[in-house]
Amino acid sequence: MTKAARSKKKPELADRRVEDTLWAAADKLRGNMDAAEYKHVALGLIFLKYISDRFQERRQQAMADPEEAVLVDERDLYVGDNVFWVPESARWDYLKANTTSTEPTIGALIDRAMIDLEAENPTLRGVLTKNYARPELDQTKLGEVIKLFSDLAFRDEHHGQDVLGRVYEYFLGQFAIAEGKRGGQFYTAGCVVKLLVEMLQPFRGRVFDPCCGSGGMFVQSERFVEAHNGKRNDVSIFGQESNPTTWRLAKMNLAIRGIEANLGPKWADSFHEDLHPGLKADFVLANPPFNDSDWGGERLRSGDRWQFGVPPAGNANFAWVQHFIYHLAPHGYAGFVLANGSLSSQSVEGEIRRAIVDADLVDCIVSLPGQLFFTTQIPVCLWFLTRDKSNGLVRDMKLRDRRRETLFIDARDLGTMQNRTLKVLTDTDVEKIAETYHAWRETGGRYSDQPGFAKSSTTDEIAAQHYVLTPGRYVGTAKVEEEEELFNQRIKRLSATLREQMAEGVRLDNQIRQALAKVGYGW
Template identity: 35%
Template structure:
């Protein structure tokens, strides 16, 4: 893989393509599922070793004044000296240099398996997270495991020696590129489709999790929680991260995705259903972010009709949309805020219960804002948001801002196309997201926020008005159409063009009619021959 300086997101798309081509060259024709978890684990070990070595050098300098070597060594061997700073303990026979040396050995797969076990034994948060069975990878393609180790080593060598922690880390950037690429390649993203980074950024910029606790009831690959942690750090804060995930593979990948960024998640001992095995029953979160599977039919709704989470009504047993919404709200603290991705159908469909639940969400004052999203933001496949029109529901407890408490803000962002990143997917840049977040935050500022309704973009509707619309929450019902400025000269030219097209169509019709009549005239009465 050609070396390229780490830099902008755009530059990393080029770099990512080079990385992907190198992987395909190493594993031609090998199914992604056969090596995905193993490659991500190798990248994680390389990053964990780098962080461990950096912390160890810091400790050596900090305690160099101790007179005895045994005292200095004692400090270096204390696991808490690392874990307290978000660094995993990496035993000597689990460190990256050990794996690179093993790459030339015949028993390479056994050594890598043992390194993964050692890492799990030394770090409680990695229990059950790292994969085993590296021999299967070696069997899939001769030399593949050694080649992947060499590839990761070459990738990591581009990390600048003086790089500040958490910045320009090519190993983290590799995760950001590979996780969605794996999802697209596999066409198996149902329930584990990553939330696109620009959508995750929009959600965090809306509810602003600067400190406190953040919870995702279906964390998948961990993108939303990672975005929240990054947002908090950029604003001088830290957040405690909680989550749950049903699918074992996503449960492992999501934790690795957070761990490689130095974010520790409390995710339970194993994957489990949020509805039937809630791992955080007593949690009161400051923020909730969620991108659940849309219209999930198999959520065991029939067995949970008396659940105390259904404050606004019992959800449809065959569709979990309003179960996810109410679960998210049930975890909020007195001033908590939640942002949940849903299909736009959830705003208007009525199966006998949905409208009643929407009514209570509005009249109870919990629903604060609805945003319809542009199309083509999500990855392909059958996962949440893929190919389905999507929206954001924003909820907040303790709403008391003058001018907003008895209304709901509707934002129509469908016209914000963003930037094309592939033939089928766009992303929202900072300026695009700002066109949404500025409206929301100005409105939340109340009478002093400078908010005004904008035709074609946003409108604050009263509860009475929403009731008149039968509790339908589609922003298009409330946001007035923007006035379209028409250029008279353009209009004249367009009418001229369309008129000429119509005349040409008439001429072609006349030619076809003449041809058909000529063919009919050639037929003699009673002649069985066809023209």
């Protein structure tokens, strides 16, 4: 981890107040709406406010420049600076000025704004929410939210992308809590994403997530590149998402940050309609649905992807693992989240896991602490795979020959409780895990086994454990420090200390009595 990454500041308290204010304002709309439906109403408004603010900021800059002032109504002026062209009907000032109108309703005006935005910006077509005029959405409250949002400007020295990015993540987290288990299908804990990215370090190349949800893996990958003085164009992003509303959310999430990504022309199931069939990615980062029993496996009993065995129809875990491997380039790396059961399950899954280990694809396994996810208490782990463990180069850093070796890290004791139900990995935790992996992987790295935390094991040792990959089986327990003094010596020392303290107590009691006697209160 570089100094730049370590020194990156966390959002100030003021930023958290902004997020809380926005959430409280948007929450006025919910009423009896389901959270899965309501989130698109709230996030759609935030998106609209952001792109309108960004457009207005660029417009004011142009008007202040005599040479650009004549081009202030030319769309190329904005598109050339990666700013969406916002037609007058979609500008926030126009919507705010019409919040008191009864005909048409503010919802109808917002719907028209979204339609016009999509018409003017091809990358947004079919993405934005356009049902703000429906009866179950209180139009009076909707107008109040427009006014409340108007008091906040989404801009800073980075054109608002940092501020709005935090707001988006905050809202996604709040919705994940509200939605229950379904939320976990699209929202991955930020600290888990950060750990995956810090370990893989995707500086350049093709990054792929075939179950991309709201696009969190991509956002964090872009941040990593920028934090290490890289360039956005060094990373090409590919993704796929089967849920239509979540696919739209991912498109909006990425558009807000100016991130270009190929998420396919539509939403589609990665197993049954692979939109990137020929892609060989340098990095695969993913958090597939845990233990998915409804993946249509009974219709996929053969195919090139099942190189290590046909996955069971009742659990998609090893269907995902093999899908990742199928899309991995010859020197690529994959890092993904799975339920802990994937480490020790037997029967068909156990045979597939054995074949993957024997193929020498498993580079590292990390056991994570519990309570890291908003929506599930299922214990999870991280898998890191690579097709090539022989000598190579990453970031101009030479890698050592790790063939027939796997690193196991037991991080279950790390993490800090953020509240009564949610734990987070701190930056220090992330650094400890990532640097252990890098030290083990790189030539010249100062790696050594740490009992209770990390152990480098051979494939033969894994075979002896019947191909179970649970880190606790390999790392052992932390060494207990040897008692430095015998029990009798310790009792003698503590008894002497106690006598000294009791004598001091008697001396102080006498001083207090003498002082009281001088003022007539002796006894």
